[in-house]
Amino acid sequence: MRRLPDLTPRPLSNVTFDKETADPPSAPPRRLLDRVRDEIRLRHYSIRTETAYVDWIRRFIVFHGKRHPDGLGAVQVQEFLSHLAVERNVAASTQNQAKSALLFLYREVLCIQLPWLDEIVAARVPNRLPVVLTPSETHALLLELSGTMGLVASLLYGTGMRLLEALRLRIKDIEFERREILVRNGKGGKDRVTVLPENLLLPLKDHVLRVKVLHDKDLAAGFGTVWLPNALATKYPAAPRSWGWQWVFPAASRSIDPRSGAEHRHHLHESSIQRSVSAAAKRAGIAKPCSPHILRHSFATHLLQAGYDIRTVQEVLGRSDAPQLNPTSPQSSPPPPDPPARSRQCACPWAP
Template identity: 50%
Template sequence: MEVTLWGQDTTSAKPKLLDQVRIACRRLHYSPRTEKSYVFWIRRLILFHNKRHPKDMSQRDIETYLNHLATKKHVSGSTQSAALNAIAFLYREVLDQDLPGLDKLRRVKRKQNIPVVMSIDEVSATFERMKGTPRLMAELIYGTGMRISECVTLRIKDIDFDNRAVTVRAGKGNKDRVTLLPERLIPALRNHLLKVAQLHKSDLLNGNGYVPMPNALYQKYPSASCSLGWQFVFPSTMIRPWRDTGKFARWHCSPSTLRRAFREAVTQAKIHKHVGIHTLRHSFASHLLEAGTDIRTIQSLLGHRNLETTMIYTHIKPDYSKVSSPLDRMPR
């Protein structure tokens, strides 16, 4: 009998273990990022224990693996929690196996860091050193508060120019939300979408023009996957096979291009803070708060589940205008 990495008989019709994990994630409508994370950590668990099947592991085996991550790999508390979540999902939803004490494993307390933000002048100086599509994407992230993953997966149909709104689909936690569309970006965004429409028309003439769709919607709406509305706002320069249908489709662009362009612009602007493209989202929230925007409104725009998550932005620039340092009160 031939055995694979996941301990499954290749002659059996039953899906391999990691494929079962993917199927369970999609059945429960988990986001693609969550599915990818769960598969990654479950694979690491199996390899750590010399390709032993998880159904043959004990709680002690799980603890040994998590301790290895903490002491040998020195991963963060949030990463350890991600690994534990994946393992708990495996036993609960895939193996349907009760592993005593798994839910009682102590989770590492996450360190609450105050996010780094850029000033409006620093954001402006950075944008001045960017150009083309990367600049448009960076400005859109700062102007809407989107995450980079939400920006690259944005669809044309989710931009409402008339109401100056952007609908973010399947954000973190697989939740939808509506955020504002900056009026300043409308002309540039319209011009950009004209180019996307021309690219899509060229794809159709070449017998392609398809785009991947979530939750098997391509089966319910077969013609939608080649419609302009479903195309990505920031498409990839290449088309590649769409595994679910066998057709060639145009995915969204890679986030790495935007990250690289932003990093170079920050260096050129001589900004010495430890910032990345996600800093623009933090800056969006902080600058709204400085302008007097209600904290509940900011919570809605960011898509935070708990208000406590949004409240961290109130600690970035506390009001010390009426407080003087004891050093300043010392006689000279």
């Protein structure tokens, strides 16, 4: 008869441990800026917020002779902010961003709850009127743009999206049949639906076909993955290579992801669109300072001038307050009361 093994637990006194195995050397403490990045990523802040906060904290440390922030206090923080306002002559919003970065450093990273943090005066941001193009200026500006840059600019003016909202569009977010665009994770992390103008259907479809050819080439070369948020790539391993998750406006070349280190084809950089719009404005003879965001302002203003309900404009723009118009512009007259209902098909202000 086969004997069963003895499973009686043995006393730990008879077991010897190797000291080097039992007490492994402690890991070196993480650097301060790495701790800042860890806290930012723990709260799911954007990569832009991470870059800005780390940069301001580094400037703050260098400004005070590379002293550790533990030994600095209200006087040093106020000196740094005063240096930005007086000597660097930065804008109020820039000064407040630096203050927010330092508050995050002391409260969330160093876990120092000091009463003087709330007593630091924030710079007053002036309430300025946005620059709005007239319909003729907008038409002249768009005529100076072509290709992908022209399509992005036309999409900004025809839908009212922000620049990064347009560049972060995925293939699955465009509804050609319903003539709608789903804006995912817009400002404030909100989703919304905006219109897709009829006169942009064919150009956008042709552009998507060219992007599909580029994606197939990347897949054949062993690449073709795309960045996905919130560990979706781990939950759905096939999603990074799927066609629906690809960018609508991919970059011309692949790049290295700053967080994961993987090689992806990211979307177009916003600076390329900004330079193209600025150069097109000069060619069109427009004296106003032009940026892609001006097309969003013009979109809202022209819709109100065309008689659209202000609540509809707010919904398309993804704003809870009314868009501010420029009263000095001759084209910025208030909308008439009880405007007639319009269809989504003619939502583009300059569509025929």
